[in-house]
Amino acid sequence: MASNDGHGAEIVVIGGGIAGVSAGYALGRHTSGPTITVIEAEGQLAHHTTGRSAALFIENYGTGPTRALTKASRLYFHHPPPELVDGPLLETRGVLSVARPDQERYFQQALAEGRAVNPDIAEITIEDAVDLFPPLRADRLSRALYEPGASDIDVGRLHQSFVRGIVAMGGTISTSTRARSLSRTGGRWTITTSAGDLRADLVVDAAGAWGDDVAQRAGIEPLGLTPLRRTAFMVARPESLPARAPLTAEIEHEDWYVKPDGAQILCSPADETPSEPCDARPEEIDIARAIDLINEATTLGITSIRSSWAGLRTFSPDRTMVIGPEPGEPAFIWCVGQGGTGIQTAPAAGQLVADLTLDGEPSAVFDAAATGLELDVDAITPGRFRRVGPSAR
Ligand SMILES: Cc1cc2nc3c(=O)[nH]c(=O)nc-3n(C[C@H](O)[C@H](O)[C@H](O)COP(=O)(O)OP(=O)(O)OC[C@H]3O[C@@H](n4cnc5c(N)ncnc54)[C@H](O)[C@@H]3O)c2cc1C
Structure with missing residues (x-):
């Protein structure tokens, strides 16, 4: 070149x-x-x-x-x-990906890809997953993958x-x-x-x-x-959920994810809705869908949100x-x-x-x-x- x-x-x-x-x-x-x-x-x-x-x-x-x-x-x-920073750029959090029996194929793929980038990325038991993220409904899960070094930026x-x-x-x-x-x-x-x-x-x-x-x-x-809109919103964090609990997601990262954030929890339906370039705004329907999915998968029992926003994740073909x-x-x-x-x-x-x-x-x-x-x-x-x-x- x-x-x-x-x-x-x-x-x-x-x-x-x-x-x-x-x-x-x-x-x-x-x-x-x-x-x-x-x-x-x-x-x-x-x-x-x-x-x-x-x-x-x-x-x-x-x-x-x-x-x-x-x-x-x-x-x-x-x-x-x-001389350019006044504190750390990363704080370790961990990322937990959970799979239902019908998501076995995605779990296997994520496990193989994870091992290829970092041997610390490994399967853990459902019991250990619930220890890390207590609101998970264990009865619907078959597999869990943990990346302990994943961090907040x-x-x-x-x-x-x-x-x-x-x-x-x-x-x-x-x-x-x-x-x-x-x-x-x-x-x-x-x-x-x-x-x-x-x-x-x-x-x-x-x-x-x-x-x-x-x-x-x-x-x-x-x-x-292609700009794809992604929605995020905040809900109150129950005291039973540790503030530094891992980000927890469905294995494909395309159904929902939640991340404790101080006294709140950041939630997302992991949506990808095509958009024109614009000042993106959240849609009620995406928030409602996320609440349904998260309440089905956890005992968080979300009934109201505190704030919401959306951003455009822009992808090449x-x-x-x-x-x-x-x-x-x-x-x-x-x-x-x-x-x-x-x-x-x-x-x-x-x-x-x-x-x-x-x-x-x-x-x-x-x-x-x-x-x-x-x-x-x-x-x-x-x-x-x-x-x-x-x-x-
Ligand atoms: C909900 C959500 C969660 C995400 N989570 C993560 C995450 O956990 N980790 C991660 O790494 N990434 C994450 N991302 C993705 C990450 O935020 C983006 O990849 C990144 O911010 C893109 O940066 P950028 O500078 O390309 O775009 P932007 O931040 O949008 O910057 C582009 C800038 O160009 C300016 N501009 C456009 N046209 C002109 C013009 N004609 N003249 C002058 N200026 C112009 C715009 O005003 C804009 O400020 C997430 C995104 C979203 C929405």
Whole structure:
């Protein structure tokens, strides 16, 4: 893969969620000394999906490349630059996945995939599962899988660490600055924004649900990104449920999940409803469905909720994120399709943006010897959606 000459380059990153700031931070650290400007359409950073997540770090989750990025992110989560953080980024919680007899196939798959990423991920007895999460109705369950190292992420602190890093390197972060059109003449981009024109050598598209919209404004063919709405809401936590009990979910992670959160419990129907890019709002029907499912599977007896929200998890057609220069237009860099794992993969995803943009290949932090998992670069770069002929998707 050819690399760009990024020496002293001016780079504009579009989007101030976790994808944009992690990419801006990693790009700014490169020895070629690029100048970074992150622009965010909203008046505050992380207003959209980044501010609406369940804040979990789970190794047994997502596609193969996602798992490799999660592994490669561990280093930053455990040893972030001390000058950029004021406390830990992770707090161990554990994730418990339970299965009914009719979900045996999914259990076997999750167990095999889990063992491949981390030998600590193992089957436990139903009795042990109920010890960990007392409200479970044991009589309907046949299997349970536990990932003890799964952790809560301090999303605000993680996001802020990248923001601090960008500012410390002399970069700029501009809110209330929406990219309206992008044109390229004489080897430079002109980005027309709601706050005036910007010039750049390279543009990074980290616009989340608006990733394809931004690409089209730059004359780049869209990837076919699909924003899928996911609902979350809070209910009161009974004293019988420990505050640090594991996140507990149906084995497919697609039926419901619950996570104690202080005096409350975060609940979700794990819904995936296609949506236009927008300021997502929860639907009553999704909340009602989640309450039914959770009350059937547990003794929580939910009757009312305290608050609710929704966010858009945006997926590429193969559900793996898309990172790297657009084939044929290497000054346009994709960093989109983070789906349901954009927080836990952010340190490595940002680094990969910088590596592929400025060096043309992944750096040593992605070596399987260091992470424990091979990263298939071809499965993450945009070229996989641009091939023509018999091998096309
Ligand atoms: C309920 C829920 C639970 C989740 N749980 C987890 C979890 O436990 N762990 C995990 O890792 N992930 C989780 N996720 C997924 C995670 O939140 C996302 O993958 C991640 O936040 C995506 O970040 P992003 O920066 O790509 O998108 P966003 O945070 O949406 O940022 C994109 C930004 O681009 C801006 N933008 C768009 N167009 C323009 C423009 N033209 N000009 C300037 N700016 C523009 C937008 O305003 C937006 O702020 C969850 C998501 C949801 C909804």
